[in-house]
Amino acid sequence: MAADPRIQAITARIVERSKPYREIYLERLRLQVSKGVHRSVLSCANLAHGFAVCSPADKAILAGDRVGNLGIITSYNDMLSAHQPFEVYPNMIRDAAKEAGGIAQVAGAVPAMCDGVTQGQPGMELSLFSRDAIAMAAGIGLSHNMFDAAVFLGVCDKIVPGLVIAALTFGHLPSIFIPAGPMTSGLPNDEKSRVRQLYAEGKVGRAELLEAESKSYHGPGTCTFYGTANSNQMLMEIMGFHMPGSSFINPNTPLRDALTREATKRALAITAQGNEFTPAGEMIDERSVVNGVVGLHATGGSTNHTLHLIAMARAAGIVLTWQDISDLSDVVPLLARVYPNGLADVNHFHAAGGMGFLIKQLLKQGLVHDDVRTVFGQGLEAYTIEPTLNDDGTVARRASPEVSHDPKVLASIETPFQPTGGLKMLTGNLGKAVIKISAVKPERHIIEAPAIIFHDQQSLQTAFKEGRLNRDFVAVVRFQGPKANGMPELHQLTPPLGVLQDRGFKVALVTDGRMSGASGKVPAAIHMTPEAVDCGPISRIRNGDMIRLDAITGTIEVLVSSAELSAREPATADLSDNEWGMGRELFAPFRRSVGAADHGASVFSN
Numbered sequence: 001m002a003a004d005p006r007i008q009a010i011t012a013r014i015v016e017r018s019k020p021y022r023e024i025y026l027e028r029l030r031l032q033v034s035k036g037v038h039r040s041v042l043s044c045a046n047l048a049h050g051f052a053v054c055s056p057a058d059k060a061i062l063a064g065d066r067v068g069n070l071g072i073i074t075s076y077n078d079m080l081s082a083h084q085p086f087e088v089y090p091n092m093i094r095d096a097a098k099e100a101g102g103i104a105q106v107a108g109a110v111p112a113m114c115d116g117v118t119q120g121q122p123g124m125e126l127s128l129f130s131r132d133a134i135a136m137a138a139g140i141g142l143s144h145n146m147f148d149a150a151v152f153l154g155v156c157d158k159i160v161p162g163l164v165i166a167a168l169t170f171g172h173l174p175s176i177f178i179p180a181g182p183m184t185s186g187l188p189n190d191e192k193s194r195v196r197q198l199y200a201e202g203k204v205g206r207a208e209l210l211e212a213e214s215k216s217y218h219g220p221g222t223c224t225f226y227g228t229a230n231s232n233q234m235l236m237e238i239m240g241f242h243m244p245g246s247s248f249i250n251p252n253t254p255l256r257d258a259l260t261r262e263a264t265k266r267a268l269a270i271t272a273q274g275n276e277f278t279p280a281g282e283m284i285d286e287r288s289v290v291n292g293v294v295g296l297h298a299t300g301g302s303t304n305h306t307l308h309l310i311a312m313a314r315a316a317g318i319v320l321t322w323q324d325i326s327d328l329s330d331v332v333p334l335l336a337r338v339y340p341n342g343l344a345d346v347n348h349f350h351a352a353g354g355m356g357f358l359i360k361q362l363l364k365q366g367l368v369h370d371d372v373r374t375v376f377g378q379g380l381e382a383y384t385i386e387p388t389l390n391d392d393g394t395v396a397r398r399a400s401p402e403v404s405h406d407p408k409v410l411a412s413i414e415t416p417f418q419p420t421g422g423l424k425m426l427t428g429n430l431g432k433a434v435i436k437i438s439a440v441k442p443e444r445h446i447i448e449a450p451a452i453i454f455h456d457q458q459s460l461q462t463a464f465k466e467g468r469l470n471r472d473f474v475a476v477v478r479f480q481g482p483k484a485n486g487m488p489e490l491h492q493l494t495p496p497l498g499v500l501q502d503r504g505f506k507v508a509l510v511t512d513g514r515m516s517g518a519s520g521k522v523p524a525a526i527h528m529t530p531e532a533v534d535c536g537p538i539s540r541i542r543n544g545d546m547i548r549l550d551a552i553t554g555t556i557e558v559l560v561s562s563a564e565l566s567a568r569e570p571a572t573a574d575l576s577d578n579e580w581g582m583g584r585e586l587f588a589p590f591r592r593s594v595g596a597a598d599h600g601a602s603v604f605s606n
Contacts, residue, residue: 004366006331007290010324011369014286018319022286025171025317029281032172033272039069039146050146058103062146068268070097071107071147071173073138073163075154080114082155082222082229085180085251089153089260093178096264104264107150108141110134112159115489115516116223120457122582125486127158128514129590131308132603134162135169135315142170148271149174151264155222160232161308164241165604168315171281174270176375177241178263179233181249181256183221185347189339192216197502200464200495221251224345226338227516228308231301235309237355237383238295239288240374241280245387245397248350255389262395266375278373281316287369289313291380293325294368297332297421298358300341300438303515303526306423311600322432322598326425326554332367333416334438337409340520341422341439344409352410353386356400360384361413426525426549426556429565430510430537432598433528437551439520444501445551447508447523450544451476451558455573457490464496472506474547478538478571480513481531482594482601485578486587491516498522508549510556512538512597525549525556527597532571534596539570 003011015022039047039062051062061067072093076086090106097104111130118124134154142150150173152163160177167175195212198204222229233247243266246259270278289309296305306325313320334341335358338349359380362368370380385397404410411417422438437445449472454460457477463469475497481487490513498521500507509515509524512531530536537558541547546559558565578584593603 001363001366001370003369004331007294007328007367007369010327011286011290014290014318014320014324018286018317021319022317025281029171029279033279042145050144061103068102068148068271068273069146070102070104070264070267071142071150072104073108073110073141073150073152073166074106075110075112075159075163077112080112080117080156081183081217081220082180083112084220086153089178092257092260093151093264096261097268100265100268102268105146107144107147108137110137110154110159110162112154112156115157116217119489119516120492122584124488125578125584126582126587127489128307128482128487128601129587129594129603131158131162131311132165132590134159135165138163138166139169142166142173147173148273149176149267151175151267152177153180155180155229155232157228157232157304160236161312164312165315167280168284168312171316172279174267174278174375175241175280176243176263176267177236178260179236179242179247181221181251182224182230182346183217183219184250185224185345186218187212187215188343189216189225189345190343196495197499200499224347225340226299226301226336226346226349228302228304230346231296231299231305234295234299234301234355235292235305238359238368238380239292240283240372240376240380242375244376244383244385245354245356247355248346249387250347254393255387255395258389258393258395259387270375276377278375283373283375284316285372286318287372289318289320290328291368291372293320293328294332294362295358297329297423298334298362298367299336299338300334300422303423303434303436306434306527307597307601310598311602311604314600314602314605322425322434325423329421329423332421333413334418334420334422335361335411335413335416337417342409344406348406348409352406353401353404356383356385357404357410360400364413424551424554426551426554428555428557429562430541430556430558431529433510433525433556435523435525435549435551436520440523440551444523446549447474447506448546448548449474449506449508451541451547453478453541453543455479457493460493461496464500469496469500470503470505474508474510474549476538476541476547477509477511477513478532479573479575480511481529481533482597483531483591484512484533484573484575486584486591487512487514487597487601489514489516494522508547510538510547510549512536523549523551529597531597532573533575535570537565540565540568542568
């Protein structure tokens with residue numbers, strides 16, 4: 001089915017806007033491809049270093065250009081649940097590559113930090129910048145020029161976007177992303193959230209909170225709520241970087257391992273040595289990017305991707321904007337209710353029909369482009385499946401269900417949970433911001449209340465504990481942008497603001513920082529740009545100013561005259577404490593060179 005005319009129109013304008021950049025990108029990619037298999041250009045000394053630890057048989061193979069060599073980029077560490085399963089993947093991939101007549105080598109490792117561990121801590125100020133550091137680290141691994149294709153082992157928040165930037169920078173190589181899957185379901189996410197709010201109110205202690213958190217995050221795999229990590233997995237599948245049906249299979253299961261082996265063999269099948277050459281930079285185009293945004297809206301995905309998708313697209317010469325994302329939200333209905341947008345977790349989403357059912361519903365009304373290339377071949381229709389196992393342990397696929405197994409979790413296109421998507425852009429005299437509305441109740445889509453100013457999140461926490469916030473207000477938490485302190489997530493503000501909202505007060509948040517992909521119940525205008533450190537209008541708000549946040553019309557305004565607002569002196573803040581400790585010194589060059597939030601908050605493009 002052809003794409004809906006509204007989808008086509010938005011895609012066409014992205015194509016037109018991107019032309020100058022995309023043409024240069026593709027020209028360079030094709031020049032790199034024309035040089036052929038790259039080991040042939042290495043000197044004998046280069047090559048000897050590249051295969052020094054290989055077996056004699058593998059050295060003989062790698063000395064020529066007849067056999068594909070697969071580069072593995074891994075985010076493995078054994079502290080973080082999402083990445084621990086990758087410990088066994090390299091050996092599995094090497095064995096599968098040999099079965100397919102190829103070779104696989106670990107080309108390099110990338111850092112993988114966890115926003116859950118660093119939430120509210122100094123290390124969180126490295127989180128967003130870690131995305132670009134990951135892209136650089138992966139680039140270093142692939143720069144050895146030994147490989148015919150790459151597989152990327154990554155799952156969580158900044159890891160996958162960083163790896164995508166690397167894959168598209170090395171777009172002449174075929175690339176497949178291999179996930180680890182979500183942990184099995186533990187303590188329900190709504191119960192965990194309830195205990196957090198009780199702790200914020202002082203009604204339970206640290207021991208009870210830790211017990212609840214430990215029962216929720218209890219084993220290997222990604223956290224089961226639908227935050228950035230699981231939004232990443234959805235994106236990789238709907239954009240065609242995953243094998244069909246592979247996103248939400250639990251770790252350490254026969255099907256998970258079978259999908260990993262299958263992805264390895266497929267990566268070798270799509271190199272330049274075969275008949276299905278699929279360089280990543282040719283495969284991902286404007287249609288793929290639009291499909292990713294549509295999937296994000298249809299599932300109520302993470303606000304972080306209003307930054308990441310822009311940076312990822314730009315790595316392929318594609319210029320995506322917040323306006324594109326917002327306009328697509330007006331077209332795409334919400335089809336999934338997964339915490340924090342519902343009570344279910346991603347395991348329930350998968351059991352209800354998962355990605356195969358979701359993509360089938362979107363294709364029904366032409367809300368995604370079917371005529372795209374993927375690592376599996378041509379067309380998104382091939383992803384409307386459920387993976388299973390054959391008797392011999394290989395992957396089998398059957399058609400996804402025609403009817404959702406749980407309509408409370410995953411809806412049909414005819415009966416969506418809401419007619420529009422989960423994310424929206426806000427504009428007004430404060431600049432531009434993003435809001436996630438899929439988890440905000442309709443009666444809270446418009447908030448008008450006086451501002452209370454904070455220059456760090458701890459000040460708000462203190463004011464809450466001292467009982468100074470029992471009223472209607474808009475919390476303005478500024479000097480949290482990428483140039484100020486790396487744009488940390490402010491997710492720890494959700495429990496106190498949620499408590500105040502539950503007490504009946506009208507509350508909202510306006511910030512140039514980020515919120516977690518797990519946030520949602522409190523209306524929050526985030527990623528405000530220009531940021532306060534750049535003297536953006538947010539720096540001119542004063543305590544008591546009336547602020548109107550309207551998620552229906554898409555506006556964010558401070559209700560003072562333009563003349564008065566522009567005449568005010570911008571506020572300043574002492575940010576020296578944000579410049580040292582926990583590695584923040586190392587990222588001073590990033591803070592100096594980072595671009596604005598609506599450009600992806602990237603050091604690669606301003």
